[in-house]
Amino acid sequence: MTNYIIRRLVIAFITLMLSVIGVGLLIHIVPGDPVMVMLGKNGGSATPEQIENMRRVLGLDKPVWLQTLNYVKGVLSGDMGQSMFTDQPVGKTLFNVLPATLALAFSAMVVAVGVGLPLGFFAAYKHNTWVDNILMLVAVLGVSIPQFWLGLILLLFFSLTLGWLPVAGDDYRSLILPAITLGVTFSAIVARMTRSAMIEVFSEDFIRTARAKGLTETIVLRRHALKPSLIAVITIVGVVFGYLMGGAVVVENVFSWNGIGRLALEAVLRRDYPMIQGFILIFASVIVIVSIVMDLTYAWLDPRITYD
Amino acid sequence: MWDVTNQRFARTIAQTGIAVGIAVGIAVGTVWSGVVMAAGDTITYARPQDSEGLDAHKVTTTISFQVMQQIYSTLLTLDDKGKVHPGVAESYSVSDDGLTYRFTIRDGVMCHDGTKMDAAAVKWNLDRVQSPDIASPFASSYGNVAGTTVEGRDVVYQLNEPFSPLPNIFGGVLAIMMCPSSVQGDDFTPVGSGPYKFVSWERNNKIVLEAFDEYVNVHPLVKNPGAPYVKNLIIKVIPEGVARMAALKTGEVDFAEPSLPDAADLDADPNYKVYTAPLSGQQGYTGVTYRIPPFDDVRARRAVGYAIDRNACADYGFQGLSKATHCPIAPGLPGEDQELCKQWGTSYDPDKARSLLAELGYGPDNPLKVAFETAQLQGWDECATIMQQQFKESYIDADLRINEWAAWTEAAVEANSRTSGLPMIWNVGMSGTDGDYLVFLWGMPGAQGAGIDVPEFQQMLVDQRALTGEARIAKLHEVQKFLLEGGYEIPLFSPGWFWLSASKANVEGFFQVQVAMPVFNDVTFN
Numbered sequence: 001m002t003n004y005i006i007r008r009l010v011i012a013f014i015t016l017m018l019s020v021i022g023v024g025l026l027i028h029i030v031p032g033d034p035v036m037v038m039l040g041k042n043g044g045s046a047t048p049e050q051i052e053n054m055r056r057v058l059g060l061d062k063p064v065w066l067q068t069l070n071y072v073k074g075v076l077s078g079d080m081g082q083s084m085f086t087d088q089p090v091g092k093t094l095f096n097v098l099p100a101t102l103a104l105a106f107s108a109m110v111v112a113v114g115v116g117l118p119l120g121f122f123a124a125y126k127h128n129t130w131v132d133n134i135l136m137l138v139a140v141l142g143v144s145i146p147q148f149w150l151g152l153i154l155l156l157f158f159s160l161t162l163g164w165l166p167v168a169g170d171d172y173r174s175l176i177l178p179a180i181t182l183g184v185t186f187s188a189i190v191a192r193m194t195r196s197a198m199i200e201v202f203s204e205d206f207i208r209t210a211r212a213k214g215l216t217e218t219i220v221l222r223r224h225a226l227k228p229s230l231i232a233v234i235t236i237v238g239v240v241f242g243y244l245m246g247g248a249v250v251v252e253n254v255f256s257w258n259g260i261g262r263l264a265l266e267a268v269l270r271r272d273y274p275m276i277q278g279f280i281l282i283f284a285s286v287i288v289i290v291s292i293v294m295d296l297t298y299a300w301l302d303p304r305i306t307y308d
Numbered sequence: 309m310w311d312v313t314n315q316r317f318a319r320t321i322a323q324t325g326i327a328v329g330i331a332v333g334i335a336v337g338t339v340w341s342g343v344v345m346a347a348g349d350t351i352t353y354a355r356p357q358d359s360e361g362l363d364a365h366k367v368t369t370t371i372s373f374q375v376m377q378q379i380y381s382t383l384l385t386l387d388d389k390g391k392v393h394p395g396v397a398e399s400y401s402v403s404d405d406g407l408t409y410r411f412t413i414r415d416g417v418m419c420h421d422g423t424k425m426d427a428a429a430v431k432w433n434l435d436r437v438q439s440p441d442i443a444s445p446f447a448s449s450y451g452n453v454a455g456t457t458v459e460g461r462d463v464v465y466q467l468n469e470p471f472s473p474l475p476n477i478f479g480g481v482l483a484i485m486m487c488p489s490s491v492q493g494d495d496f497t498p499v500g501s502g503p504y505k506f507v508s509w510e511r512n513n514k515i516v517l518e519a520f521d522e523y524v525n526v527h528p529l530v531k532n533p534g535a536p537y538v539k540n541l542i543i544k545v546i547p548e549g550v551a552r553m554a555a556l557k558t559g560e561v562d563f564a565e566p567s568l569p570d571a572a573d574l575d576a577d578p579n580y581k582v583y584t585a586p587l588s589g590q591q592g593y594t595g596v597t598y599r600i601p602p603f604d605d606v607r608a609r610r611a612v613g614y615a616i617d618r619n620a621c622a623d624y625g626f627q628g629l630s631k632a633t634h635c636p637i638a639p640g641l642p643g644e645d646q647e648l649c650k651q652w653g654t655s656y657d658p659d660k661a662r663s664l665l666a667e668l669g670y671g672p673d674n675p676l677k678v679a680f681e682t683a684q685l686q687g688w689d690e691c692a693t694i695m696q697q698q699f700k701e702s703y704i705d706a707d708l709r710i711n712e713w714a715a716w717t718e719a720a721v722e723a724n725s726r727t728s729g730l731p732m733i734w735n736v737g738m739s740g741t742d743g744d745y746l747v748f749l750w751g752m753p754g755a756q757g758a759g760i761d762v763p764e765f766q767q768m769l770v771d772q773r774a775l776t777g778e779a780r781i782a783k784l785h786e787v788q789k790f791l792l793e794g795g796y797e798i799p800l801f802s803p804g805w806f807w808l809s810a811s812k813a814n815v816e817g818f819f820q821v822q823v824a825m826p827v828f829n830d831v832t833f834n
Contacts, residue, residue: 024521037713037714037717040413047447050445053443057443057595086511087361088511152550156554159558160554163558167558168354168546169560253548254543263512266357266358273716
């Protein structure tokens with residue numbers, strides 16, 4: 001197992017470096033010059049020489065491959081560079097908003113799993129009955145509702161009409177509505193995945209054996225069916241969590257939640273190259289870590305799975 | 309094989325239950341605790357975006373200036389007629405040849421950290437803007453600088469060429485004076501001598517400012533002679549328009565920048581006030597790629613102008629909250645004269661547009677095909693959609709592309725560099741405190757490469773900088789006449805970006821000064 005973990009970490013490092021290099025090269029293809037964005041509408045009367053000087057100061061006068069190489073060197077020494085627009089260290093800026101993104105991601109997952117798992121479990125148990133049909137209809141609705149619309153409806157009802165929650169605070173109360181908005185969508189996905197996995201497990205021979213032995217249905221479901229079906233659920237939870245850590249931009253915008261998604265969007269719109277690369281580095285790191293944790297969890301859930 | 313023990317199962321269920329329980333508990337606790345309302349000693353102002361930075365020598369966006377206006381001071385100030393008044397400088401003089409400006413700095417102007425805003429501090433600002441290491445976008449905005457020296461309380465600003473717009477530029481937010489203690493090595497902390505001092509900044513969330521008790525006002529438009537009446541100012545980011553309005557209505561914020569439809573609704577509601585920045589200094593306009601046929605022909609350029617109903621843009625695109633304009637220089641700035649500009653420019657006349665294009669071989673069976681680019685800002689996309697339909701009436705087949713700013717800039721720069729291919733019509737805006745910004749727009753190389761390489765015109769732009777008073781106004785008229793008669797610029801509306809604010813009706817004393825800068829010094833709550 002130790003060798004496996006070391007191997008995965010090495011592969012993770014290579015993946016991250018390739019991501020950073022790839023993005024570093026690709027962002028220069030996107031139309032838009034950060035210097036021109038900076039000059040904006042009140043950009044004074046910068047002469048061509050001064051514009052070239054701005055490029056020099058920002059490092060944009062160098063070839064793209066050299067800019068990327070310098071960035072990678074910086075990352076390897078712990079420096080993610082400075083934002084071209086805010087002059088602030090990229091690492092500090094991103095890590096400042098990371099807790100907010102983590103809080104939102106975790107809260108959304110609590111809602112998603114807390115609602116979706118029992119829903120899917122019950123739907124599978126009542127497979128092919130009207131209960132199953134109703135629950136899956138609810139799940140389809142949950143996936144279909146646009147987060148933007150749901151978020152605004154919740155905001156207008158709970159914040160404006162009832163006055164129960166703040167519109168745009170930055171404490172735990174402001175976390176509730178965005179967590180519910182995101183959680184509703186993903187609970188539907190978790191429910192469907194749980195249902196599918198459990199239905200498959202229910203048809204396994206060991207379930208038939210357990211029932212034939214005279215075990216109660218409750219024990220059959222709890223002791224024999226739940227754990228093997230969790231592998232599929234863990235997979236979807238990991239994927240969704242990774243997605244959420246990239247920032248749920250729409251929900252963050254609706255609820256003014258100061259997460260990494262909004263920051264990344266602004267960086268893209270401004271062509272703030274160091275900030276974009278920093279975001280990609282963090283996002284790729286989260287995906288890689290989640291992927292490793294998921295693989296290790298599989299081994300815990302299924303003793304047949306071993307890693308050398 | 310599946311060794312699920314009761315213990316493990318119970319632990320899993322318990323952990324899930326606890327997590328869900330915490331979430332429910334928070335929800336219940338919230339209902340009991342209620343929502344905190346804004347305190348009476350705090351103004352909270354909600355905007356859709358965060359400032360990019362607070363280093364006045366590096367950032368160029370209106371949204372950043374709006375905060376810097378609170379923290380810093382300017383060397384001079386402007387009244388609502390554009391007349392220059394004292395600021396950090398109590399007086400100034402200019403030599404007969406226009407090359408030497410002498411600014412006498414007021415005694416006793418203090419920075420927020422107790423240091424002085426004196427002649428040395430002013431020189432530090434002017435030198436820093438010129439420093440190649442800073443690469444300030446404003447390096448050429450204050451004239452062709454020879455150098456700056458200090459003589460007692462005087463700052464002597466030496467130019468290589470006359471630059472008569474200088475006092476107007478120094479009177480506005482584009483020439484801010486920071487306190488030198490703002491910069492400590494590589495670290496930057498905004499320290500100014502303005503009405504509010506910087507407290508903290510959570511990026512993309514809020515900027516917290518606190519009234520500066522030692523502030524002495526000299527701005528001609530501000531009534532309050534001292535520190536702002538309300539102690540705290542929080543400038544908050546709420547990106548979504550619906551959420552901003554909800555926050556205003558619940559009292560969570562005191563001011564909010566409304567969307568256009570919301571502004572129109574609030575304007576009709578006696579419980580709210582809407583402010584529209586009459587001193588915006590903003591000018592939205594249309595330009596064309598004049599190097600690409602057929603726009604190398606003045607008839608084609610003027611045909612575009614005749615095809616546009618700018619009143620429809622202002623009334624429908626901007627919900628009546630902007631005004632149609634005819635001058636390249638924004639309303640309220642020296643040299644602006646709407647009646648004269650109407651004579652030189654174009655007004656909506658699709659028959660005339662069609663007639664001019666017919667002379668060039670375009671008609672219903674052979675419409676003029678163009679790309680039509682505009683940046684994505686509220687009101688601008690609606691205006692562009694209206695214009696696209698108007699173009700169609702005049703047999704201009706415009707392929708409308710609404711882009712975010714960076715992509716728009718790239719497209720405009722590329723199109724302006726060509727002399728063949730698909731011509732482009734583009735919408736953009738500019739703001740400033742003096743019509744000299746026409747040099748930035750149309751001098752060489754020009755904004756987005758649109759500079760007009762006609763030597764006589766370039767000379768006019770240079771000449772206006774050397775003139776003062778009525779002679780300068782006359783020269784600015786010549787510049788605008790050239791732009792309008794030549795169809796190079798088709799003015800549309802003013803204002804057009806970050807110019808709207810709304811508050812509850814119990815707010816008194818709020819207004820905006822040049823280039824749509826909010827002023828909170830006089831704000832009180834009834």
